[in-house]
Amino acid sequence: MTNLRITTSPDRVRALLRLLPGAIGIALVAYALLAGGYLISVVSFGLIYAIFVTGLNLFMGYTGQVSFGQNAFAAISGYASAILTATYGWEPLLATATGLAGALAVALVVGYPTLRLKGHYLAMATLAIGLIAYEVAVQWQSVTQGYMGISGVPPLGIAGFEITSERGNLLFLAAIAALGVTAAALIRHSRVGRAMAAIAGSEDAARALGIDVARYKLLAFLIAAVYAALAGSLFVHVVGFVSPEVFGLHMVNLAFTMLYVGGIGTVMGPLVGAVVIMLLPETFRAFKDYQDLAYGAALILLLIYAPRGLASLADLLRRRAGEGRRA
Amino acid sequence: MIRLRLEGLTRRFGGLVAVDSVTLDVAAEGVTAVIGPNGAGKTTLFNMISGFVPPSAGRVLFEGEDITGRPPERIAARGLIRTFQLVQLFQNLSALENVAVGRHLHTRGGLWAALARPGWARREEAEVDRRARDLLAFVGLGDRAETSAAVLPYGQQRLLEIARALAAEPKLLMLDEPAAGLNAAETRALSEIIRRIAERGTTVLLIEHDMPLVMTTADTVVVLDFGRKIAEGAPAAVRADPAVIEAYLGGAEAAHA
Amino acid sequence: MPDPAYVAQILVSGLGVGCIYGLIGIGFCVIYNASGIVNFAQGAFVMLGGMITHALVQRMGLPLLPAAVGAILLVAALGIVVERVVVRPLWVRNATMFAMILATLAAQIVIERATLILFGDQPKTLPAFTDLPPLRIAGVAISFQFLWIVGASAAIILGLAAFFARTRTGKAMRACAINREAAALQGIPVGTMLALSFALSAALGAVAGILITPTQYTAFNVGLPFAISGFIAAIVGGFGRPFGAFLGGLALGVAQAVAVFALDAGFKNIAALSVLLVFLFLRPQGILGAAK
């Protein structure tokens, strides 16, 4: 929540409004810790997705680019984690680090030609990248075990200290998610973040001010890939299992719904969106097919009727507060 | 001293010659205005100088260095900053942040500085903030710092774009029709701002349709017509030039001349 | 040097799939011309063409031809539903291009999932339209399904050409493509044209899906790769030019067939998608540039 210190707003209400999502998040984690059971898993998944969506938001919300293929980076790192630990007996931490590096390397190679595309072309190309990752996971059976997937992936830990309790997991994930959101906030309110936001606003104007647009797009893409990869590996270690479906179109659908529920382009939106969606009651039961149907429909409705998501609610309150002050 | 030299600069779009072999020296001191009827090729000339459109022929020399065909961001880094005929603000940012983006070339914080916030980066950010506020005050937007650029009235948007360009500390500032859409009072204020920019040692190259503004602000006037340079000189002399009168009377712009 | 008959075989198979991509590509162009929208749900229509035909044949016991016609009509109607429920509300709100892309992609996912729930996840296929052994011409096997695909595509192209050149509606759609504002001023109901373009485009997708299903299979999730292929076909042909899109589809089909034969059969889809990416990256800048 370091962002609160960086942009000290003169307006008290505003500051409180910014604190709100973080405070609710902390309260939620605390409540889940106390209540235990089912809620722990729900909040854990929410936090993992919050990390993924925070990266997505950096690339799309801050920088104004499009990617439907972030699930590819989650898949690369997730599979690396699963294969290196379950098949080759590596330490989970080392496997995760390797997965992150691999995802980053692929993002670099793929990002360079892809990010020269714009608009519809960029959207289609990234969609294809996500599909390719899925197909590789399905077809490269000797390594990924195809549709069957890989089970028995050990939990995270260092040198014998494994996080085996659900509560330990939750605390660990909460810490990582808080770090992730804080890092995103720090980036947003920095020279790098301003350059990204400038690109979202007008590429021509950004270039006219000396911003190397291609470089900052690639940087945003790489950062988003790291977030996605981290989420992918965390997921695999927490659940102990990976299959192609985990990182399929389902993930894209869910992530975008979360992004739009929370408010695209806002620092806290991803966290809020992820937690809200995860808390929706039917979410965690086994009806994944209905889930995707519901999320897809919800996404369409949001795009039409509330394109700024819950963030527009905050806007409303802020405006009220502003009016009150002037009066 | 010559800030900018154009040698036979030409741009063709298919069969149309938008800019036709323009040769021009822009002195380092003062304000140079480029005028001409609609479609004369003024914006295309700016686009070639600033690297947004590659010339079909000719060269652009900035302080004696050939910058022809370089990408816009490299040209900007050389000290040549432009604004756009249609305002191109970062609508998603506040007025203050817009100007802060203008400091990009003179700051160096990268990803690491953003995350770790070492002392120098924090000082840099404070300096960016201070300078940006100064510039907003300079163009008369001191009280609009936190306002979203998207909701500013049009005249203030134009001024904000100028403040943002100034944040980049240009050696040569190119303004494409800065007075378009401004009322008379705003135009007078703009004229004053442009004069003060020039007095601080920044070369100003200006495209403008507003003749009173040109006459009161420019030291040199260059006239384009159908892509060709047809006149160049002091405002009064150019205004009396028969070729210029002909160009304007021939076109639809007679009212302006 | 590979055997010429083998090369010809690859060509034939590529051209067959290429026709399918071409039809889907035309579907993209029809909507794009009417509205400037790229419909990311295009693949759903292709998938449903095969799926619904299969259901009508299997569950209702209809013969193939009426089943196919019924499927095409149903999918065209669904196209109008997508336009009314998803696209139009965004259109009237002047939503960003990105919102439109995301919403149509979400529509694709919704249709996919609904299909999964209704029809299950088992791949399905259709019988070949003509159940005869392939023709052998100079060592090259030419299946009757290939002839159906080529024949139907040719008929559709001729039909579309006549539609756009002769009929009032076709001319109105062309006018919208050239300049929507001017068309609206001339009293052309631009909104109706948008709905029509979705119906036409959905029908084209359904036909493509029905034609290709006997040669492979269909399942709830086959749509997206087809959509991407059709999109690339449209790009190669110079976005917005329906007949260019068809030629683009042929080029893409052949390129993919070559790539697929060069690789392990299991990696067929990966090769195909990679070819798509390469086409995107290398797209000949000059010819197109229409879509932004």
Ligand SMILES: Nc1ncnc2c1ncn2[C@@H]1O[C@H](COP(=O)(O)OP(=O)(O)OP(=O)(O)O)[C@@H](O)[C@H]1O
């Ligand atoms: N990208 C382009 N492609 C094709 N033609 C162009 C392009 N840009 C400019 N033109 C043409 O070049 C000519 C010069 O245009 P330009 O915008 O430079 O004129 P201008 O002097 O700035 O006019 P105005 O006063 O209206 O701004 C015009 O005929 C214009 O239509």
Ligand SMILES: [Mg+2]
């Ligand atoms: Mg102009």
